[in-house]
Amino acid sequence: MANLIQIIENKEIRNDIPKISIGDTLKISFKIKEGEKERIQIFEGVLIAERGSGNRKAITVRKVSFSEGVERMFPLYSPRIDKIEIMQSGHVRRSKLYYLRALRGKKARIRERERIS
Amino acid sequence: MSLGVMASKIGMTQIFIEDGVRVPVTVLKIEPNIIIAKKNREKDGYSAIRLGVGAIREKLLTKADRGQFSKFGIECKRFVFECRISSSDEESFTIGSSIGIELFNGIGSVNVSAISKGKGFAGVMKRHNFSGFPRTHGTHEFFRHGGSIGMRSRPGKVFKGKRMAGRMGNELVHVKNLRIVKIISEENLLLIRGAVPGPKGKMVKIFTSNYRPRALPGISGYSATIEEGSKKNPMKASKAGMKSGGNKSSSQKKK
Numbered sequence: 001m002a003n004l005i006q007i008i009e010n011k012e013i014r015n016d017i018p019k020i021s022i023g024d025t026l027k028i029s030f031k032i033k034e035g036e037k038e039r040i041q042i043f044e045g046v047l048i049a050e051r052g053s054g055n056r057k058a059i060t061v062r063k064v065s066f067s068e069g070v071e072r073m074f075p076l077y078s079p080r081i082d083k084i085e086i087m088q089s090g091h092v093r094r095s096k097l098y099y100l101r102a103l104r105g106k107k108a109r110i111r112e113r114e115r116i117s
Numbered sequence: 118m119s120l121g122v123m124a125s126k127i128g129m130t131q132i133f134i135e136d137g138v139r140v141p142v143t144v145l146k147i148e149p150n151i152i153i154a155k156k157n158r159e160k161d162g163y164s165a166i167r168l169g170v171g172a173i174r175e176k177l178l179t180k181a182d183r184g185q186f187s188k189f190g191i192e193c194k195r196f197v198f199e200c201r202i203s204s205s206d207e208e209s210f211t212i213g214s215s216i217g218i219e220l221f222n223g224i225g226s227v228n229v230s231a232i233s234k235g236k237g238f239a240g241v242m243k244r245h246n247f248s249g250f251p252r253t254h255g256t257h258e259f260f261r262h263g264g265s266i267g268m269r270s271r272p273g274k275v276f277k278g279k280r281m282a283g284r285m286g287n288e289l290v291h292v293k294n295l296r297i298v299k300i301i302s303e304e305n306l307l308l309i310r311g312a313v314p315g316p317k318g319k320m321v322k323i324f325t326s327n328y329r330p331r332a333l334p335g336i337s338g339y340s341a342t343i344e345e346g347s348k349k350n351p352m353k354a355s356k357a358g359m360k361s362g363g364n365k366s367s368s369q370k371k372k
Contacts, residue, residue: 080137
């Protein structure tokens, strides 16, 4: 029974989303609807948190825009996500990078991780 | 008269629909319901079909019950329910044939009836949504009480129907106008928006609804179902006509 729920949820999961991990710098192309028109907005920032699992998974991405921190949550498997690109993989030691909120400038950098691909 | 079938409640999840809107859905499994008997106006005074679903060992039924099935050479069914039909429709149903998920194809919304989960002896806040008493300002030992239940020596009694604590749940609940979000016909699954009474795994009754389906946020148009396999859903097609928006154009949409 729970199995049927799994089947439905698994169908929602998109295969075209790359494997991402906390600390990665992501470039997310998000489809935005303005009236009748649809355009793509790009949000580039550091993946600081993941929550949920399965088709409910959502990610929090943080960027600093005009010296103002901006965080945005995206449902990872939303059809409105056009694509996600990994710009840089980060070496981090925790799953939630909320400490970045208190840091600015040079201190808010994340060490780059060698990508095993 | 709206036709209904029995389905088992599988559980809840959420799915994405067009525009990336996430919709909470209840998953219901509709096994083909076999028509096991018919009632007609002349003989029984009303028209109805009796539907059976779910396998059961013959041994577990009484001889009388078994006879109901063997009379027409139908396998024994675990759950049986009778659905009223209009007398003019009597001819269109034959004993032994089945009604399944195809009943809901092209239909926008359904009504569901089921036995709700039993909550036991519940207080007035849970049972009747009373507001209780303030947490502070000197309240003591009276946080979740209902307050006064009447007046004084006149009327000198508590009025009948006064809402008080007591057994809650485990009763037949009807939910109307639940929108069908998706039909997965190969698995016999019906996905409807919102919650349905009762625990997972229990039988619920689903009826076709005469209500105009509620709009889903982010989706224009009221046209009904999405058949699995078709990537583009029919809701998109109805979009062009929806530019003017509002209820006017949507009522036209309902064919």
